[in-house]
Amino acid sequence: MFDSFKQKLKNVQEKLGTSIQTAFTSPPPAEASLPPQKAEKRSESPRFVDKVKTLVRDRELILTAKDIDDPLTELELVLLENDVALPTTDAIISAMRKDLLGKHRSIGSSIENLVEDTLRSALLGVLGSGLDVVSFIRSREKPVKILFTGVNGTGKTTSIAKVAHYLKKQGYSVVIASGDTYRAGALEQLATHAQRVGIKVIQHQQGGDPSAVIFDAIQYATAHTTDVVLADTAGRFHNRANLMSQLEKIRRVMKPDLVIYVDEAVAGNDAVIRADEFHRLVGTDAVMLTKADMDMKGGAAISITHTIGKPIVFLGTGQGYEDLRPFSPTALVKELLGEAVP
Amino acid sequence: MLDTLGSSLKDALKKLAGKSVVDRAAVEELVRDLQRALIQADVNVKMVLRLSQSIKTRSLEEEPPKGMGVREHVLRIVYQELVSLMGASAPVDLSTQVILMAGLQGSGKTTTTAKCARFFQRKGLRVGVICADTFRPGALDQLTTLCRRINIPCYGEKDQTDAVVIVKNGLADLHQVEVILIDTQGRHALEEHLIAEIIEIARISNPTHRWLVIDAALGQQASDQARGFHEAIGIDGVIITKMDGTAKGGGALSAVTETKSGIVFIGNGETIEDLERFDPSSFISRLLGMGDLKLLVERAEEVISPEEVDVNAILRGRFTLRDMYKQLEALNKMGPLRQLMGMLPLGGMEIPQEAADVTSTKMARYKVIMDSMTAAELDDPAVIGGSRIQRIARGAGATPEEVKELLKYHRMMQQTLKGMRGNKFNLQRLMKRFGRIQ
Numbered sequence: 001m002f003d004s005f006k007q008k009l010k011n012v013q014e015k016l017g018t019s020i021q022t023a024f025t026s027p028p029p030a031e032a033s034l035p036p037q038k039a040e041k042r043s044e045s046p047r048f049v050d051k052v053k054t055l056v057r058d059r060e061l062i063l064t065a066k067d068i069d070d071p072l073t074e075l076e077l078v079l080l081e082n083d084v085a086l087p088t089t090d091a092i093i094s095a096m097r098k099d100l101l102g103k104h105r106s107i108g109s110s111i112e113n114l115v116e117d118t119l120r121s122a123l124l125g126v127l128g129s130g131l132d133v134v135s136f137i138r139s140r141e142k143p144v145k146i147l148f149t150g151v152n153g154t155g156k157t158t159s160i161a162k163v164a165h166y167l168k169k170q171g172y173s174v175v176i177a178s179g180d181t182y183r184a185g186a187l188e189q190l191a192t193h194a195q196r197v198g199i200k201v202i203q204h205q206q207g208g209d210p211s212a213v214i215f216d217a218i219q220y221a222t223a224h225t226t227d228v229v230l231a232d233t234a235g236r237f238h239n240r241a242n243l244m245s246q247l248e249k250i251r252r253v254m255k256p257d258l259v260i261y262v263d264e265a266v267a268g269n270d271a272v273i274r275a276d277e278f279h280r281l282v283g284t285d286a287v288m289l290t291k292a293d294m295d296m297k298g299g300a301a302i303s304i305t306h307t308i309g310k311p312i313v314f315l316g317t318g319q320g321y322e323d324l325r326p327f328s329p330t331a332l333v334k335e336l337l338g339e340a341v342p
Numbered sequence: 343m344l345d346t347l348g349s350s351l352k353d354a355l356k357k358l359a360g361k362s363v364v365d366r367a368a369v370e371e372l373v374r375d376l377q378r379a380l381i382q383a384d385v386n387v388k389m390v391l392r393l394s395q396s397i398k399t400r401s402l403e404e405e406p407p408k409g410m411g412v413r414e415h416v417l418r419i420v421y422q423e424l425v426s427l428m429g430a431s432a433p434v435d436l437s438t439q440v441i442l443m444a445g446l447q448g449s450g451k452t453t454t455t456a457k458c459a460r461f462f463q464r465k466g467l468r469v470g471v472i473c474a475d476t477f478r479p480g481a482l483d484q485l486t487t488l489c490r491r492i493n494i495p496c497y498g499e500k501d502q503t504d505a506v507v508i509v510k511n512g513l514a515d516l517h518q519v520e521v522i523l524i525d526t527q528g529r530h531a532l533e534e535h536l537i538a539e540i541i542e543i544a545r546i547s548n549p550t551h552r553w554l555v556i557d558a559a560l561g562q563q564a565s566d567q568a569r570g571f572h573e574a575i576g577i578d579g580v581i582i583t584k585m586d587g588t589a590k591g592g593g594a595l596s597a598v599t600e601t602k603s604g605i606v607f608i609g610n611g612e613t614i615e616d617l618e619r620f621d622p623s624s625f626i627s628r629l630l631g632m633g634d635l636k637l638l639v640e641r642a643e644e645v646i647s648p649e650e651v652d653v654n655a656i657l658r659g660r661f662t663l664r665d666m667y668k669q670l671e672a673l674n675k676m677g678p679l680r681q682l683m684g685m686l687p688l689g690g691m692e693i694p695q696e697a698a699d700v701t702s703t704k705m706a707r708y709k710v711i712m713d714s715m716t717a718a719e720l721d722d723p724a725v726i727g728g729s730r731i732q733r734i735a736r737g738a739g740a741t742p743e744e745v746k747e748l749l750k751y752h753r754m755m756q757q758t759l760k761g762m763r764g765n766k767f768n769l770q771r772l773m774k775r776f777g778r779i780q
């Protein structure tokens with residue numbers, strides 16, 4: 001996973017490193033002979049005098065736009081090629097530019113570290129902090145109600161089975177509400193999954209009211225002191241006003257403790273648009289990315305969290321029930337930057 | 343659909359149209375805007391760079407043909423390059439054939455299989471479907487339910503775990519039908535045993551066509567996946583699904599390039615009828631806001647007689663309640679307003695969200711209300727005052743508020759349509775020009 005992305009990031013990192021190294025070891029001699037007043041005209045870049053001052057007196061270096069432009073453009077392309085959405089890419093690049101530009105870097109500090117630190121802080125800034133579902137469930141009053149939302153075909157139903165299996169292994173009792181009453185075969189699909197992982201499913205007929213199914217599941221959970229209610233919903237597009245208001249109703253009836261938005265890790269720029277719409281219309285507390293085993297590029301993770309500012313909780317990494325990984329931003333960034341994962 | 347890509351491209355082109363001289367800077371600005379628009383639509387980054395490079399070189403180096411302005415010359419190059427990016431439309435013949443559907447998990451293969459079955463059925467062929475998805479629970483139920491709705495035989499075996507055996511039995515069972523569609527389990531190019539399985543299915547079924555189903559939202563990953571499938575079974579057509587969302591399907595274009603095939607169909611809705619034939623040149627025309635009258639006429643011919651919707655009157659900006667009534671009548675047959683409008687040459691005009699969201703039940707109510715109006719009122723809604731509203735409401739069994747709402751809706755539509763006239767960038771003229779140079 002992330003291999004190609006990692007490799008490319010590494011390359012850019014090295015380039016940024018060299019480019020800073022060049023700027024660092026050879027302050028351009030031509031510039032040194034320029035009369036100071038000429039340099040002063042360029043009001044935006046640090047003044048020449050300052051440069052000399054810092055270099056000589058403080059043994060520091062000021063990075064200029066010229067030093068970092070090329071490597072940053074390359075980084076931009078790498079991000080885009082890895083499905084990081086355009087607005088997010090812009091944000092990362094400008095954050096890095098701001099961070100690197102005009103900074104006084106002391107000669108003693110390692111360039112490698114400098115670049116890596118900047119990239120790490122840019123990525124971490126975008127990914128935010130994570131959320132541990134298990135400790136979240138522990139901290140809430142039972143039954144904890146979790147609602148799954150998302151567009152068609154992202155893998156909501158399979159994910160619910162995986163999450164149910166995962167929570168069961170953690171020692172929680174779980175009930176699933178079969179809230180996808182629209183798609184043909186959805187009821188059968190969830191029932192089979194639940195039977196395989198040994199979990200109770202509450203379901204009505206196809207075409208029924210999803211809110212009612214979920215309400216019944218909560219009643220069941222209260223009566224049987226079940227710890228967690230997982231509610232499936234039919235996939236819907238964020239530009240269908242009536243379907244979105246149905247989802248809004250579900251949320252009103254269910255009063256979920258956690259709304260998990262499910263999307264696929266391989267989605268491109270649209271991931272941002274729909275995550276944003278879902279968040280705006282029905283709210284999202286956490287994100288789950290599926291199909292992460294398809295040699296995903298990792299971009300969707302970065303862009304979705306950047307757009308709605310909500311943590312990613314799980315990655316779906318295969319077709320089996322065990323193929324679920326709790327997600328940690330620091331681990332992802334470490335992996336991307338080629339450090340050992342603890 | 344395709345709104346965002348369309349409008350940013352249109353902006354880019356508009357900027358160029360505003361220039362009196364096409365110089366290097368103007369071309370570069372256009373190319374930069376094009377790049378951003380295409381990347382945002384998930385078109386492969388390398389493809390975008392190649393495309394923009396060739397637009398730039400051609401625009402600056404090629405001499406415009408005699409009699410053609412520099413500006414038109416650049417637009418023409420952009421258009422041609424975009425068309426070549428889309429690839430040709432893959433052929434669909436109506437002969438006896440076997441079609442194998444392949445694709446990633448959750449890309450919509452099962453739904454699309456049913457839609458394709460419906461397409462061939464409407465063309466008057468006998469169709470049968472084989473469900474070779476032995477993995478996903480409920481897959482057979484889903485396909486059976488969909489097929490039962492359109493009375494098409496669906497072959498599947500509930501407890502069989504070997505998809506190859508199902509296909510073999512299915513082919514024998516469905517030997518009387520003309521078109522056999524094989525739905526397969528979702529898989530991705532890295533799952534070796536599943537790729538081996540689909541190769542085996544392709545070997546024993548010897549399909550006429552092997553179609554790859556791609557989610558419109560798929561990003562840069564599309565090329566790699568398409569290559570994997572292509573190497574395995576030789577894809578000869580791509581179907582883009584979920585085009586009714588906001589995704590632009592740029593990923594599918596990479597798949598087309600990778601497989602050197604073309605787009606067969608576009609799936610743009612949840613019902614079984616929501617499948618469109620793909621036509622690259624009209625696709626671009628729509629993208630550039632030049633409308634796609636060809637497709638509109640094609641579809642209109644299939645479902646309604648031409649006089650039912652007077653496109654020309656609407657284009658002239660004369661949009662009476664009567665036009666709206668006709669439009670509502672045609673609605674069920676022609677699809678929602680937004681789709682209909684997408685095909686008209688409206689030049690980047692956005693339909694207000696509220697107008698597009700009016701649901702079909704509400705549309706039916708509106709029709710009832712309009713049924714209680716007089717001919718004069720239908721032709722000139724301005725005459726409708728307070729007492730007439732009361733009368734119409736009583737006649738239709740509706741509340742006066744509903745009547746007012748209907749009038750408001752009409753006004754909104756009328757204003758939107760008016761807004762597109764007097765557009766500085768004369769789209770109709772441009773459209774004609776494109777018609778000439780194509």
